[in-house]
Amino acid sequence: MSFLEVSGLQVQEDGHTVLHNISFAQGEYEKLAIAGETGSGKSTLLQAIAGLVQPSAGQITFEGKRVIGPHDKLVPGHEGIAYLSQHYDLPQFLRVEQVLRYANTLQGDEAETLYEVCRISHLKQRKTNQLSGGERQRIALARLLSTWPDLLLLDEPYSNLDKGHKELLKEVIHDITERLAITCILISHDPHDTLSWADRILVIEGGRLVQQGTPEQVYRHPVDAYTAGLFGSFNLIPAAVASEFTARTGIPASGRDLLVRPEHLKFVDKGIATLTGTVQKAIFYGGFYDVQVQLPGISVTARTQAIPASTGETVYLTVQADDITLI
């Protein structure tokens, strides 16, 4: 029995199918992230898991029991599952301590641990209208967790936070898993948040689950250009010029397009190069340069720590077989 099992889930809104036949399972304490472009159905998927959106087909099973949709339940939601919406709300003009007391089902020490984990112990005497966005969010989170759910669904928790509040919230989310033993699913549009945190990432495109895998798998071997683009920049090499790239790699010419990440195109000496080109321009990004190189038939971007040559000069490149994805 899986901790969470979603099978053949379909959701319709206003006559449109928003989620198509989604199936996956999550183990207890497995950190699952959901990635996808705006409008792909990520929030709808979390809301269906929370029992807040009615599936039109399929089912969701949590800890062995079916999650009931809002059409079949007087008070929508599931007591073991908490959903932190992008649009959370706090009561106005109350002291934080009052907000938490009204929601709280926990006893003294447990409640204090929760407030400590959420980094809000020092805010209890403040009024809710005297808080920053990051503080409000951590209080909303503590209020939600005071029912001590087994599964926490976080919908874009880092959007609209400055760097300091974002880093603090990352520590809070880490401690929610480690200290409170609550399993999390997280949506973020920033690949740094998902790649660095998740055990597994689900990629949603147009309401369909198009790939699931470890961060390394989805980053290094995306199934298509859409998935590749969610996690960073890439070069799309059309099949017509692909043989130049696969030369000396042992990858057979397959008539398919290739994906290569900029950092996987390496500047090398002429003797071991597979590609010869001309530097078009180099753009400085702080920790690295993106160098645009004109090859026969295509311009590519290679990422490097140091500019290999001046504009107009010849450079030599190579790429390893493992770093090429056929699509």
Ligand SMILES: Nc1ncnc2c1ncn2[C@@H]1O[C@H](COP(=O)(O)OP(=O)(O)OP(=O)(O)O)[C@@H](O)[C@H]1O
């Ligand atoms: N209640 C609803 N009524 C009609 N359409 C809806 C409803 N809820 C969602 N949709 C539509 O379903 C699609 C998926 O929406 P959803 O909010 O799940 O996407 P998302 O991937 O979370 O987007 P974002 O990243 O912008 O939050 C969108 O086209 C949206 O307009």
